[in-house]
Every structure is written in C-alpha cells, then in structure tokens.
Amino acid sequence: MDKILIRGGKVLKGEIPISGAKNAALPLMIAALLTEEPLTLSNVPRLADVALLQRILRELGAHTTLLGRKAGESPFAGDVVRIHAEEITNITAPYELVSRMRASFWVIGPLLARCGQARVSLPGGCAIGTRPVDLYLKALSAMGAEIDIEQGYVVAKAPEKGLQGARIVFPKVSVGATHVTMMAAALARGETVIENAAREPEVADLARCLKAMGAKIEGEGTSTIHIEGVTALHGADHAVLPDRIETGTYAMAIAMTGGEGTLTHTRPDFLDAFLEVMEEAGVTITLDETRMHVKSNGGLKPVSVETQPYPGFPTDLQAQIMALMTMADGVSVIRETIFENRFMHVQELARLGADISLSGDTAQVRGVNELIGAPVMATDLRASVSLVIAGLAARGTTELNRVYHLDRGFEALEHKLAAVGADIERVRG
Template sequence: MDRIRITGGAPLQGTIPISGAKNAALPLMIAAMLTGDTVELRNVPRLADVGLLLRILGNHGVDHTVTGKRPGQTAETGQTIRLDASSVIDTCAPYELVSRMRASFWVIAPLVARFGEACVSMPGGCAIGTRPVDLLLMALERLGVTIGIDGGNVLAKAPKGLRGAEITFPKVTVSGTHVALMAATLAEGQTVIDNAAREPEVVDLADCLNKMGARVTGAGTSRIVIEGVSRLHGTTHTVMPDRIETGTYAMAVAMTGGDVLLEGGRPEYLQSAIDVLRQVGVEIDPTNEGLRVRRDGARLRAVDITTDPFPGFPTDLQAQFMALMTRAQGTSRIRETIFENRFMHVQELARFGAQIRLDGDAAMVDGVEMLKGAPVMATDLRASVSLVIAGLAATGDTEIHRVYHLDRGFEALEAKLSRCGASIERLRAA
C-alpha cells in the first residue's frame, strides 16, 4: 500500500485551487439515471469514489465519457463526465460494488422512480458508524414503493409509478433528503419533504434537477416542495466547490502558519467553521478569487465546538479541527452529535504527543507546545487528513499508512500542499 511521508515545520504560502465537491458530485452522477438523455457534469474531482461510482453506474448499463486532461490543465483541474442512461439494462446493484461505498445505495431512487423496480444490496463502505438506511426506505415507502428485504438486498417495487406524499424526517438526514428528492421528481403529484437537510450539496442537486426539468422549490430550507413531472431531460451542470476541502486546507494553514489563497472557496458554504477559526486566531478574508487564510506566529486559542447539520459546524471537519486544537493554548471540548465511532483518529493523534481524553460523545483536547512526527495509520477519510494536518506542524518525519482513504476524498493533496511549501511525498507500494 502507498504511504505518505511528511517533514513538518514549514509554513504554507501560495495558492490552493479548491476542487469540485465529492459530496455533490456523487448524487449528481446518480441523478443522471433519472433521464435517458445525456447529463454533462463539469468540475468533477478525480477521486477513487468517483471512479467506483462510474463502475457501479456502468454495471447498470449507463455509458460515460470522461474528458481527459488538456494542455494547460493541472492534475486538480476538474474533469467533465458525460453520462448516458438511455439503455439501462440492469436494475440490480450487487453487494461487491455497493459494499465499497455507501452513497452508491442511492441508485435505488432513480431506478425505482424511472423503471418501477430496483434490487440494491444493503450498503457498507464506512467505518464511522452504522448509518442505517431506515429513513431512506421510509421516504420511498411514503412515495408508494413496496420495500422487501431478501438475502441482504433491498427489493423496491412500484409498478404503477410513484405518488407524491408528505415526508417528515424524524431527524435531519442528507442521504434521506437526496433519495427523497430524486425519487419525488418523477412521482405523480406534489411531494413535501419536512425537516429536510439544508446542506449546499442538497441545493446543488436541486439546481441540477431543475435544469433537467424538475420542479423543486425550497432547497436549502427545512421544507422542500417537489411538483412531479412525467420525464426529465439532459442538461449541463458544474459541480459546486468542495466546502470540506476548503475548511481542511484552512485548518492546515491555521496549524502551520502562513498565508494561502483557497482559490474558488465559497464562504457562504462554510460560515460556521470560518467563525470558529477566527475565534482560534486565524485571519480569513473573502476575496474575488476565493478565501485568503493567514496566521502569524501567535499561539492558537482553544475553542469549543459541537458538530451539527448545516449551517452548524460540519462533522466532516471535526477530525481536522481536533488536530488543530492539539496545538492550541488551553483545553477545548469537541462534541460529535452526528456519527458514533467518529473519534477513531484520537489514538493516532496521541502518537504525535497529543493530549486527548474521551467522555462519551465529547473529546477534551489539552493543547501542547509541540507535536512530534510519528508513524500513524488512517482509519477513515476525514481522520486520515487530520493526520496530515498534524504531520505538517510536527517536528521531524511523519509517515501515514492506509492513504487510500485520502484518495477517496482529496484530489491531488500532495501536489497542492507541496506547491505551498510543504515537504510531503507519496511513497508508492513496491
């Protein structure tokens, strides 16, 4: 397996281009199955999860073309993918593919909405909690889908089509909102989703669906209304910039010090995290090009956070923020309310000399003067990049194992950081 080696201590200076958002690209790719026309997605990041989803869609009979890198483009220039679902040949998604990525389970929505049936393996591919699909299936049942379970597969049937309905989620769920939104576009009549997720990625999906001929209003609020249509058509859509990547690099600059322009970063997608970083002692200024992040040599201040659904502090930035707080002056309390088992990075951060105590859904972080490089092992996507942040500021060398987690969600990470002065390299497996 590949490893990443970092020699810490260098401040970051320069420009980091922000890639298209993985968490937006995946549902957009799946939504392309709602029509037999071509859907063109621009600014799609080059990530392992994107490649895996293309394989899954191909298994259903979806054709795709990917525009290769052109002269003048760099490795992190977003790619263009054209998806053609005019000849879907299989409404079953097998375990060997779905088990590797949870988001692939969402294909159940366009399959049952457009073809009246789907057989999708129960999902896997994640180490940060159970994340049950009960709410997703509840939403489909509200729309008239008959759900059965057989041999670990979800059997969804709606031979007479879907019917608009009232869907009220008992708790905010991004996955459930994506599934309900996609399915309802082809349902007969009106669908109302209450307690809907408000994440920017949901808005991006709704914008694309509306370009395809859907009638969606209210995305970005807790109440989304969909007037069903009989068919959708193709479109061209540009994937939004990745707010989690933006926040991650902002925290890396906060950790090392320096001055970096996060090109394409959008402050409205990340305001809660920006507010927290300013409390920590980081300068963050929106510009016409993106977000400029600066920190001089002053010691970081400890700040308490609680993860919450958007517009609260993102759970996908919790591990990165914990790494940052290991160097802060004082004690910070980090409470995780979204996912269980999302403190697996604590033991690895401790290998750097971090002082962290766990208490149920909270972690108490006592800041230390210095971190020391160490061999560490990534446990999941966001945890892996928290180790990169720690390694950038630690004295000596850090070697991160299992970096395939990073390849799932961060495009050209070593190239982006090294151009800003970081000493970081990938050690390829023999």
C-alpha cells in the same frame, strides 16, 4: 500499499486551488439515471469514489465518458464527465461495489422512480457509525414502494402506476435521505413535500441540476422542499460546486504550520460556522466571492465546537479541527453530534503526542507544545487528513498508512500541499 511521508516543520505559503465537491459530484452522477438523455457534469474531482461510482453506473447500463479538462485549464481543474443512461439494463447494484462506498446506495431512488424496481445492496463506506438507511426506506414506502430485505439486499418495487407524491417528515436531518427522496419524487405522480430536509449546499446543488433537467422543485436550501413530479426528465449541463470540506481542511493546514495562503476557486459563503470557529482560534481570514485568504497570527487559541447539520459546524471538519487544536494554548472541547463513532482518529493523534481525553460524544483537547512524527494509520476519510494536518506541524517524519481512505475524498493532496511548501511525498507500495 501506498503510504504518505510528511517531514513536518515547514511553513505553508502560497495558493491552493479547490476541487469540485465529492459530496456534490456523487449524487449528481446518480441523477443521470433519471433520464435517457446525457447529463454532462464539469468540475468533477478525480477521486477513487468518483471512479467507483462510474463502475456502478456502468453496471446498471449507463455509458460514462471522461472528457478530461478543458484546454488551458489548471492541472487541478476538474474533469468533464458525460453520463448517458439511455437504457437501464440492470436494476441490481451489487454488494462487491456498494459495500465500498455508502453513497452508491442512493441509486435506489432513480432506479425505483424510472424502472419501477431496484435491488441494491445495503451500503458500506467509512466505518464511522451505523448510519442506517431506514429513513430512505420509510420515505420510499410513503411514496408507495413495497420494500423487502433479502440476503443483504434492499428489494424495492413501485406500484403499477409508479411512485406517488407524499408528505415526508424526517425525524432527523439526513443528507442521503433527502437526496434519495428528491430524486425519486422528481418522477413521481403528484407533489412530494419533504419536511426537516437537509439544507446542505450539496443538496441545493442537486436540486439545481434536477431543475436544469426539467424537474419542478422549490425550497432547496431550506428545511422544506416541494417537488411536483414530471413524466420525464431530459439531459443537461451542470458544474459541480467547489468543495467546502476541502476548503476548510486546507485553511486549517495553513494555520497549523503558522503560514499564510489563499484558497482559490471556492465558495466561502458555505462555511460561516467554520469561519466563526477559526476567528475564535485566532486565525485571520479575509474573503471575497471565490477566494479565502488565511493568515496565522503566531499562536492558536482553544475553541469549543459542536458538530451540527448545515448551517452548523460540519461533522466532516471535526477531525481536522481536533488536529488543529492539539497545539492550541489551552483546552478545547469538541462534541460530535452526527455520528456516534467518529473519534477513531483520537488514538492516532495520540501517537503523535496529542493530549486528548474522551467522554461519550465529547473530546477534551489539551494543547501541547510539540507533536512528534510517528507511523499512523488512517481509519476513515476525514480522520486520514486530520493526521496530515498534525504531521505538517510535527517534528520529524510522520508516516501515514492506509492512504486509500485519503484518495476517496482529496484530489492530489500531496501535490497541492507540496506546491505551497510542505515536505510531503507518496511512496508507492
């Protein structure tokens, strides 16, 4: 099994290109199931989750073609992927694949809308909480679907005339449920209104792609989305938006080492809440439309952070800000409101010398003068990269194990960091 070795103490300086967003690419790929014509996506990141989803789509009958980078593009430019689901030959998404990645459960929406039936395994993915799918199923039921749970599979059937538009009010914000409902509603009869919808940029990106495919959608990016169903969608070309989580992660990596660098091919306007926290921490950040310049001012100040749905501080940056605050001058308070089990990185950061105490959904991080390298283990995707951030500043060598978590969401991380001065390498196992 691979591991990553980080010899800390190097100051990061230079440019880091940002990849396409995993959290946008996955629902966009799934949306290809809604049409018999090809959907071509550019700026697709090279990630384990993307490769796994291609396997799942092929299992359902779609043809996926990897067209690679365009001539002359950066080595870190995303791939072009064409997905052609001319005929759905299988309505079952099997346990052995869906159990490895939660987002693959989202195929239930397009399968039900286009084929009238779906059999999808209950999902897996990172062990960061229960994350039940009840909101997804209640939304589909409101649109007329009959749903049963049989031996670990959700078996769903649409009425004879197909799904019917409905008014759906989510009791809490759910990105996945918004994705699934929006895709199913695109082919439903009549109007669907989603209230308390997720406002994340990735949700709006999916809506833009669906509209390019012929869907009638209004209100994406707000808490109320209107979808007027159409009888069929067509193919389209769509570019995946930049990864705001990767952007925030590398900004914190630069700040952790006392460095200075520029993140390119990004969208800083997606990160307002994060930028406010970084300014509070004493990090200077300057922006333009597609670039973010990060400069350390020699010391970190403690912050108070509470994760919230967009446009609040992202839960996917919580582990990283905790790593950054392990060396701040004072006590930081970090509250996790989205997932009930997303503090598994705490015990691993403690192995490096971090001083962190937990009380329910809140962590107190007392800054220390020094972290010391040690063997650590990734427990989920974002936890793994928090250990990288800590290891960059630790004295000695940090050995990160279970890096397959890292490969699910960060493209060529060790290469990008090495290019700006990190002493980091992957050891093949």
